[in-house]
Amino acid sequence: MRTVYVNGEYLPEDEAKVSIFDRGFVFADGVYEVTSVLDGKLIAFDGHAERLKRSLSELDMQEPMTTEDLLEIHRELVARNEITDGLVYLQVTRGNPGDRDFAFPDPNTVKPTVVLFTQSKPGMAESPAAKVGMKVISIPDIRWHRRDIKTVQLLYPSMGKMMAKAAGADDAWMVEDGKVTEGTSNNAYIVKGGKIITRELSEDILHGITRAAVLAYAKEAQMVVEERAFTVDEAKGADEAFITSASAFVMPVVEIDGVTLGDGKPGRVATRLRELYLEESLKAAV
Structure with missing residues (x-):
């Protein structure tokens, strides 16, 4: 079973949960990145990390962690899920304010929701x-x-x-x-x-x-x-x-x-x- 990352925890995918009040769910208030993995290594990770920062900034969302921490999570998921060729999907939302409201929640009290998971795609580079x-x-x-x-x-x-x-x-x-x-x-x-x-x-x-x-x-x-x-x-x-x-x-x-x-x-x-x-x-x- 896949191991995924949700808000600081590595969990079996069937135990991973996000609130129904999360703004990514009710408003599509979130951003994402997809980083390819070839030969067990991340392709163009720095570029994806920089674009993530830009997307967050354009939407006035907090950066949930440093680029170094983000890289460590990517590598950990690749290792735990034994990904040789595939993808790491990352999503950051404005978080769970506890109810539905069009107005943005206070970022000092409502932290971003961070989710990452892998997808195995053997032979990506040799696509027919x-x-x-x-x-x-x-x-x-x-x-x-x-x-x-x-x-x-x-x-x-x-x-x-x-x-x-x-x-x-x-x-x-x-x-x-x-x-x-x-x-x-x-x-x-x-x-x-x-x-x-x-x-x-x-x-x-x-x-x-x-x-x-x-x-x-x-x-x-x-x-x-x-x-x-x-x-x-x-x-x-x-x-x-x-x-x-x-x-x-x-x-x-x-x-x-x-x-x-x-x-x-x-x-x-x-x-x-x-x-x-x-x-x-x-x-x-x-």
Whole structure:
């Protein structure tokens, strides 16, 4: 049985409990991070820890502990659950004020709720999907306008994934004002004429930790990167496309709204970036 972490305690998962009055439950008043584990080591932990601090700050929430303590909990859970390849999920909410009230509770008396758990995913780096590529559809982006904060408000992205499934696709790219913002749980990219194009950072998209690393590796490899928004039609006319996320790493996209990209197989740029990301991330893993 899995061991999980809840508010300072390591517990069997069937004994872990959070109050029904917790603001994460009644208001989605919380943030989260997901850190991948490869070969028993944490990938890009520092980036996730820094983004967590930013999300908490943007919502006027307290930091529940130091980065060092957070790292120790991650490592302990990986060890206790014997995770070789997988994920560590971390969630911090504004806590349990003892009743439901729209007003934020006093942070001096109501402490954040902190929950972590692992998910084992053997062979993550050798995902079969990376060899065939994924299909996406486009859907309207109707989320709130602070997508740069990694909140637990994930209902619409979940609906987007179900829309994709119903359409026989793997995921959805969200579109606002005619331009692609991002995938339901990932950043989106196209490649045209050897140039990697992806939306610039703003409050419109999540500042992906994997995104930052992949773009850095691309530039080191002398690839041309252009950070700007692109349209769905532009994407359909691209030579190739891909997405990045903490758990998918770099995943090629071979079809958009039923239109096949290139020869319908994972492109050269996406394939190379996946190799680079996995190689470099493992070197820096903790």
